[in-house]
Amino acid sequence: MAYIPALPDSNAPPVRINLLSDTQTRPSAAMREAMARAEVGDEQMGDDPTVNALNERVAALLGKQAAVFLPSGTMCNVTATLSTCRPGDEIIAHRTAHILSREGGAHAAIGGFQITPLDGDDGQFSLDAFRAALHPRSRYQPPQTMVSVEQTANIGGGTIWPQATLDAIAAAGKAAGLVTHMDGARLMNAVVATGIAARDMAAGWDSVWIDFSKGLGAPVGASLAGSRDFIDEVWRWKQRLGGSMRQAGVIAAACNYALDHHVERLAEDHAHARALAAGLAQIAGVEVQEPQTNLVFFSPEGAGLGGEAMVAALRQRGVLLATMDGRIRACTHLDVSRDMIDETIGLVREILRRQ
Structure with missing residues (x-):
């Protein structure tokens, strides 16, 4: 039951889209102000x-x-x-x-x-x-x-x-x-x-x-x-x-x-997860579990690429995910936008097209 955060090598680009976990969120400016007061x-x-x-x-x-x-x-x-x-x-x-x-x-x-x-x-x-x-x-x-x-x-x-x-x-x-x-x-x-x-x-x-x-x-x-x-x-x-x-x-x-x-806005994370799952499901060979909240589990093995290889390929493109329990886990959170979701779907499609 591997949990591999895929630490970047020295040649990997900076992380632009962090879907590793909702623990990756950073305090907003307004939250920092509340902390200071x-x-x-x-x-x-x-x-x-x-x-x-x-x-x-x-x-x-x-x-x-x-x-x-x-x-x-x-x-x-x-x-x-x-x-x-x-x-x-x-x-x-x-x-x-x-x-x-x-x-x-x-x-x-x-x-x-x-x-x-x-x-x-x-x-x-x-x-x-x-x-x-x-x-x-x-x-x-x-x-x-x-x-x-x-x-x-x-x-x-x-x-x-x-x-x-x-x-x-x-x-x-x-x-x-x-x-x-x-x-x-x-x-x-x-x-x-x-x-x-x-x-x-x-x-x-x-x-x-x-x-x-x-x-x-x-x-x-x-x-x-x-x-x-x-x-x-x-x-x-x-x-x-x-x-x-x-x-x-x-x-x-x-x-x-x-x-x-930040409680009511969790619905936005759920919507992003559904959008990610729907986009991935349209890619031939990608098996996706229908999300109920903010976690999306999927596997590209049906398209000829293992989960760890996909995670590594995405990391080289600035997207951070993890493998967990034999599948890839993507986690949406307040630092993930809809544009990032759409870009991730496009990158998965591109990686699989090049196989």
Whole structure:
């Protein structure tokens, strides 16, 4: 399951079109101004007013009692599992989930947890698959402590878990005594695409977080929400892992700005993704997964060119993408225009025509 950002060689031209990830966004001039004006204090001591305001805002947005500001989404996942599970416990997730495939084995290395992978189309497992994975409490098997979903499902193609499925899995998990956790790295993409409020989408889930450094365009930061007792325990692990910060209001201000200005505009990224997919699908031999949000997965192998070769050829033309799970992933974001989408389609067509 390769993830190859295709670092440029010394002869490669500058990147003009960056479709590698929505993490590639840069803070706008207005966001930088908001950061410069931020009121600050010692976040570790609870004295940063901008961080405190962000935490209250995120807790309300996600329908939870409290929230904590963390440096990254990975730390949200790691502190959530560390606050909930004990060494030897079992976590159930999709086989492509970020906690299993993109966090360096942190949950096993730090917490000693076992993550059981479930199969399912488009990065999602079904209620039946989840129920089949459950087992009776027994000293012969690890205690099943948590079920985790990723909204949207990144490697699944940026797909949106249906609300009915989320509710059913959460209910089944709680009936079996499991804690429910939602990796909401791109939750706001799902919210904008469906019109379902974030608090409703996460209603059945004990813990949930949102990332500000992806489509929302902030330079750093994520917020994890849950019960007050849970967030108190997360704070303990945040301290242990070195995630406590000082005058963090500077970066929290960027996150508040993102919530004010960059949520509704995610629809533009989704429109660009649909345009990219439609254009690529018109090229003979290119297989494209229909996008639901801002991720477009495609393969040019039917046209006689492998994914890595296509990524390399595009890089030589100033376009940056990645291969992931055997396909090419293009990610639209606020620094990608419609003209860039059209140019990328044209370059793919040109590269394949020269094969």
